[in-house]
Amino acid sequence: MWVVRKEDEGAARSQQQPLVTLQKLGRVYVMTLIGDGEHRLDETLMEKMIAALNAVQLDEDAAALVTTNEGRFYSNGFNLNWIREEQKKAKSSNLFGRLLATLIGMSVPTIAAICGHASAGGLILAMAHDHRFMASDRGFLYMSEMDVQVRISTGILNLLRASMSPKAFKDNILLAKKQKASDAQALGIVDSVHENASATLQAAINFATELTQRNWNRTFYRTMRLDLKPGLLDSLLNVERQHYVTHRSKI
Structure with missing residues (x-):
């Protein structure tokens, strides 16, 4: 069971704090990556995120989901130690594909x-959402794969291609641009920019609350999203290699 963290509990938390929390505000769920770390994606964090997403999906009263973060990082990508362990396996767990598919299938x-x-x-992960709001006072968006020489799976390329303009897709993949909030908004990667983390989260919650008032049929909403990204779920879930593979060619 997920316990909603109350406003009056204050900032103090035990060392056993969860990695992910869910808070329900009306019919809007807020999923938060907890703590001041980099929120690196590994088996532990992604399993907790999938469990949280499934909890939202099972609540028939839920009408919107906001994901956000504490600290300086929304997420700084994969835990590299976990990636190395995955690469040793004969068959990847494809946990990241499952996480993205769960989010896209909401x-x-x-x-x-x-x-x-x-x-x-x-x-x-951010691009797997329907909408993106960003704080202007901290952080940038960055696809580092060109700089660190790792390949991206077809499923993830399909996700990015379906979620970005052709220019944004090219700039992120082939130029590895680091984009501040204003740059990302100009490229259409984020929908709106706000002055700080608090304002960004509040704007996202306000927008989500407005959407709940439309009372859209949930099944049809999912269908329409998937119609915008045909074949994406299959390409994320049915992969024969890891999402990230170090480039070893001498060419």
Whole structure:
């Protein structure tokens, strides 16, 4: 069971704090990556995120989802130690593909409130949402794969291609541009920019609340989203290699 964190609990938390929390505000859920770390994606964090998303999906009263972060990072991509362990396996767990597919398969509108750096897997995660809001006072968006020489799976390329303009897609993949909030908004990667983390999250919650008032049929909403990205779920879930593969060619 997910316990909603109350406003009056204050900032103090035990060392056993969760990695992910869910808070329900009316019919809007807010999923927060907790703590001041980089929110690196590994088995532990992604399993908790998938469990949280499934909890929202199972609540028939849910009408929108906002994801956000504490600290300076929305997510700085993968935990590299976990990636190395994955690469040793004969068959990858494809956990990141499952996480993205779970998010894209949600029956409610999804909004990323990006309140810090979103790099590599972190940016991909943000792009799996329907809408993106970003704080202007901290953080940038960055696809680092060109700089660190790793390849991206077809499924993730399909996700980015479906979620970005052709110019934004090219600039992120082939130029590895680091984009501040204003740059990302100009490219259409984020929908709106706000002065700080608090304002960004509040704007995302306000927008989500407005969407709940439309009372859209959840099944039809999911269908329409998937119609915008035909074949994407299959390409994310049915992969024969890891999402990130170090480039070894001498060419």
